[in-house]
Amino acid sequence: xxxxxxxxxxxxxxxxxxxxxxxxxxxxxxxxxxxxxxxxxxxxxxxxxxxxxxxxxxxxxxxxxxxxxxxxxxxxxxxxxxxxxxxxxxxxxxxxxxxxxxxxxxxxxxxxxxxxxxxxxxxxxxxxxxxxxxxxxxxxxxxxxxxxxxxxxxxxxxxxxxxxxxxxxxxxxxxxxxxxxxxxxxxxxxxxxxxxxxxxxxxxxxxxxxxxxxxxxxxxxxxxxxxxxxxxxxxxxxxxxxxxxxxxxxxxxxxxxxxxxxxxxxxxxxxxxxxxxxxxxxxxxxxxxxxxxxxxxxxxxxxxxxxxxxxxxxxxxxxxxxxxxxxxxxxxxxxxxx
Amino acid sequence: xxxxxxxxxxxxxxxxxxxxxxxxxxxxxxxxxxxxxxxxxxxxxxxxxxxxxxxxxxxxxxxxxxxxxxxxxxxxxxxxxxxxxxxxxxxxxxxxxxxxxxxxxxxxxxxxxxxxxxxxxxxxxxxxxxxxxxxxxxxxxxxxxxxxxxxxxxxxxxxxxxxxxxxxxxxxxxxxxxxxxxxxxxxxxxxxxxxxxxxxxxxxxxxxxxxxxxxxxxxxxxxxxxxxxxxxxxxxxxxxxxxxxxxxxxxxxxxxxxxxxxxxxxxxxxxxxxxxxxxxxxxxxxxxxxxxxxxxxxxxxxxxxxxxxxxxxxxxxxxxxxxxxxxxxxxxxxxxxxxxxxxxxxxxxxxxxxxxxxxxxxxxxxxxxxxxxxxxxxxxxxxxxxxxxxxxxxxxxxxxxxxxxxxxxxxxxxxxxxxxxxxxxxxxxxxxxxxxxxxxxxxxxxxxxxxxxxxxxxxxxxxxxxxxxxxxxxxxxxxxxxxxxxxxxxxxxxxxxxxxxxxxxxxxxxxxxxxxxxxxxxxxxxxxxxxxxxxx
Numbered sequence: 001x002x003x004x005x006x007x008x009x010x011x012x013x014x015x016x017x018x019x020x021x022x023x024x025x026x027x028x029x030x031x032x033x034x035x036x037x038x039x040x041x042x043x044x045x046x047x048x049x050x051x052x053x054x055x056x057x058x059x060x061x062x063x064x065x066x067x068x069x070x071x072x073x074x075x076x077x078x079x080x081x082x083x084x085x086x087x088x089x090x091x092x093x094x095x096x097x098x099x100x101x102x103x104x105x106x107x108x109x110x111x112x113x114x115x116x117x118x119x120x121x122x123x124x125x126x127x128x129x130x131x132x133x134x135x136x137x138x139x140x141x142x143x144x145x146x147x148x149x150x151x152x153x154x155x156x157x158x159x160x161x162x163x164x165x166x167x168x169x170x171x172x173x174x175x176x177x178x179x180x181x182x183x184x185x186x187x188x189x190x191x192x193x194x195x196x197x198x199x200x201x202x203x204x205x206x207x208x209x210x211x212x213x214x215x216x217x218x219x220x221x222x223x224x225x226x227x228x229x230x231x232x233x234x235x236x237x238x239x240x241x242x243x244x245x246x247x248x249x250x251x252x253x254x255x256x257x258x259x260x261x262x263x264x265x266x267x268x269x270x271x272x273x274x275x276x277x278x279x280x281x282x283x284x285x286x287x288x289x290x291x292x293x294x295x296x297x298x299x300x301x302x303x304x305x306x307x308x309x310x311x312x313x314x315x316x317x318x319x320x321x322x323x324x325x326x327x328x329x330x331x332x333x334x335x336x337x338x
Numbered sequence: 339x340x341x342x343x344x345x346x347x348x349x350x351x352x353x354x355x356x357x358x359x360x361x362x363x364x365x366x367x368x369x370x371x372x373x374x375x376x377x378x379x380x381x382x383x384x385x386x387x388x389x390x391x392x393x394x395x396x397x398x399x400x401x402x403x404x405x406x407x408x409x410x411x412x413x414x415x416x417x418x419x420x421x422x423x424x425x426x427x428x429x430x431x432x433x434x435x436x437x438x439x440x441x442x443x444x445x446x447x448x449x450x451x452x453x454x455x456x457x458x459x460x461x462x463x464x465x466x467x468x469x470x471x472x473x474x475x476x477x478x479x480x481x482x483x484x485x486x487x488x489x490x491x492x493x494x495x496x497x498x499x500x501x502x503x504x505x506x507x508x509x510x511x512x513x514x515x516x517x518x519x520x521x522x523x524x525x526x527x528x529x530x531x532x533x534x535x536x537x538x539x540x541x542x543x544x545x546x547x548x549x550x551x552x553x554x555x556x557x558x559x560x561x562x563x564x565x566x567x568x569x570x571x572x573x574x575x576x577x578x579x580x581x582x583x584x585x586x587x588x589x590x591x592x593x594x595x596x597x598x599x600x601x602x603x604x605x606x607x608x609x610x611x612x613x614x615x616x617x618x619x620x621x622x623x624x625x626x627x628x629x630x631x632x633x634x635x636x637x638x639x640x641x642x643x644x645x646x647x648x649x650x651x652x653x654x655x656x657x658x659x660x661x662x663x664x665x666x667x668x669x670x671x672x673x674x675x676x677x678x679x680x681x682x683x684x685x686x687x688x689x690x691x692x693x694x695x696x697x698x699x700x701x702x703x704x705x706x707x708x709x710x711x712x713x714x715x716x717x718x719x720x721x722x723x724x725x726x727x728x729x730x731x732x733x734x735x736x737x738x739x740x741x742x743x744x745x746x747x748x749x750x751x752x753x754x755x756x757x758x759x760x761x762x763x764x765x766x767x768x769x770x771x772x773x774x775x776x777x778x779x780x781x782x783x784x785x786x787x788x789x790x791x792x793x794x795x796x797x798x799x800x801x802x803x804x805x806x807x808x809x810x811x812x813x814x815x816x817x818x819x820x821x822x823x824x825x826x827x828x829x830x831x832x833x834x835x836x837x838x839x840x841x842x843x844x845x846x847x848x849x850x851x852x853x854x855x856x857x858x859x860x861x862x863x864x865x866x867x868x869x870x871x872x873x874x
Binding site for chain 1: 522539680738
């Protein structure tokens with residue numbers, strides 16, 4: 001009797017001391033704080049305990065503790081690389097927390113293992129879209145193009161991914177590819193906001209001024225997007241139609257008061273239309289907004305020289321020459337030799 | 339004017355490449371034909387028209403390049419070629435017979451009579467020491483580089499000659515490109531990418547070479563006066579094309595230098611042996627947008643028959659070829675947009691250029707030779723190709739140029755030289771092609787428009803370089819200035835061609851000679867070469 005009692009005592013003691021069991025019990029009781037503590041302990045003591053790791057993730061989910069859930073699911077990915085649920089959770093929560101790089105990495109690994117898993121592709125596409133957008137915002141066009149290309153590969157009908165892939169390609173001077181992306185996008189969604197603007201901008205870059213004007217006009221009609229006026233002005237200039245460019249340049253300068261290019265474009269039109277007096281303040285405003293661009297400085301220097309104001313022009317000419325020189329001079333290591 | 343325009347519309351300009359039949363078979367070498375990893379292999383050369391034997395049939399000199407391996411090893415096997423025009427549609431390679439033995443990495447050539455003996459001499463621009471050959475007048479040349487002190491040792495792109503100091507003999511300007519070491523070539527880095535594609539490095543990031551002005555001392559020697567004249571290019575811009583022209587009509591030649599990826603120079607001749615760079619004030623340092631362009635070739639001629647020399651500068655792709663219209667008072671206006679060039683030339687990388695009246699309608703048209711410098715572009719879908727079609731723009735009298743069809747053969751062209759090779763009154767074109775034999779575009783335009791070819795014989799400056807010829811015919815007044823050098827690294831027919839449209843004679847031809855003398859001839863019958871001599 002005494003022996004039996006001792007066995008029961010020790011079993012109960014052992015049960016009470018096993019954090020894994022304690023954790024499971026706590027989950028049953030909905031005592032999430034106790035469950036978290038016990039299951040945390042359990043996963044340390046029994047790293048191969050899949051059920052405990054899953055439960056711990058469940059606890060964090062119930063607690064609404066996204067950071068801890070992400071950490072636990074990432075831990076799960078490392079410790080149970082064959083368990084799909086950890087990848088899905090980690091990918092989802094990394095994406096939700098804006099950790100697109102982490103999300104893309106985990107989901108790409110998962111896709112390599114389970115290429116036919118339907119839930120994975122949209123999640124991964126969304127992660128790569130986020131990663132691409134992040135890079136685009138930072139000006140890393142190469143990184144953006146790579147991520148967005150992957151996003152489009154995973155979700156070929158994702159209009160946002162296509163739009164931004166085109167933007168990155170355009171920024172990388174890969175205009176033909178950008179045009180193909182915008183064409184594909186417009187086929188999917190002809191009403192996609194800003195698609196016509198970016199396509200028009202790309203057509204302008206490719207020297208197709210007529211097509212650019214047409215496309216930008218559609219964007220202006222649809223949305224009145226201010227930069228579309230600026231680019232349409234540039235397209236009219238490329239065609240030599242300065243009179244048509246002028247009102248667009250005026251609108252762009254009004255709608256984009258802090259945009260140096262808008263003011264410079266307006267100044268170019270004014271100069272060409274013989275309104276030198278109006279052009280000078282526009283040039284000066286463009287220079288003020290972007291003092292690093294030698295182009296408006298050069299235009300101002302030319303204007304000053306042609307109006308006999310050599311003394312004013314000389315220091316500006318030197319400044320413009322210095323700026324241009326910086327652009328074409330290699331710093332150490334920027335060019336290598338055999 | 340309307341009648342002339344109608345004629346132009348009825349007779350499409352037709353060129354037929356007759357190079358093979360004519361025997362122009364020299365393969366112009368420029369490094370590795372497939373990869374062109376280095377700029378020295380990409381920047382091809384020019385071609386010059388020369389009537390070396392004064393027989394009235396225009397001959398050709400084509401400089402030749404080399405390969406990096408051969409050049410480094412000092413065993414340059416390629417040589418340039420002098421082709422004698424046989425007057426029957428064929429040419430003969432007379433290089434050896436003419437004793438043109440030099441072998442270097444040729445980039446450009448200029449025919450000009452530096453010793454005023456009435457025979458055109460030959461200056462060859464090289465990567466490495468340039469060479470001046472004196473034409474002995476007996477079908478042979480002698481190398482007078484050392485004696486004349488004209489052997490600029492740098493990477494020279496082009497040369498142009500004019501009598502800038504008005505002393506009766508021709509001075510020589512040499513545009514230089516880069517300070518470039520074949521034993522330490524640039525290989526990779528920020529300045530070696532084009533649209534993300536690894537390509538030859540430069541010129542950005544590399545050091546530019548200064549330019550040289552050689553003053554002719556009149557005794558067979560020259561003096562380097564670059565610095566004192568103010569044209570030494572202290573800024574180290576990347577000089578490619580060059581041409582002299584009196585843009586301000588003050589009677590002395592001014593100088594335009596087309597610089598690659600750096601502002602152009604327009605040197606106004608001060609008349610005292612010095613020059614002032616007025617390019618910014620004149621509006622030709624940069625394109626209209628205010629950015630420096632990557633300029634290659636240049637034409638300095640009157641496109642709109644207003645008696646003022648206009649400028650045309652050929653440029654890199656994704657930019658436009660620039661037509662600077664001289665609007666007087668020393669100011670030019672970039673009219674490329676209205677001319678249709680911004681959109682039409684956007685994908686072209688252009689080199690040789692000339693204003694000539696190819697359909698004899700009384701209006702000078704524009705020919706542009708095209709070809710990209712990166713063969714690598716063909717492996718990427720960027721709508722730009724290494725081989726590109728050349729272009730002919732017809733001048734119809736308005737601001738807008740009309741692109742003429744027919745020039746469809748795509749090659750990677752470089753220099754272009756213009757002459758009436760078969761003396762039929764229609765201007766033909768010789769074009770240098772990268773890593774293949776040249777093209778000889780014979781003008782076979784139908785129609786019965788009339789023409790005149792004016793040959794000058796100056797009293798001292800025997801070819802009348804710098805003279806301004808004005809022809810009045812059929813109610814149209816045209817001018818041409820006689821030049822030595824231009825297009826891209828070459829020179830054209832020393833005779834001046836005028837299309838007369840329906841007019842069967844020129845009512846008046848006036849020659850304003852350098853130095854101020856004037857010659858006037860009246861009622862000159864069309865369709866012939868007319869020689870006008872300067873009085874002693």
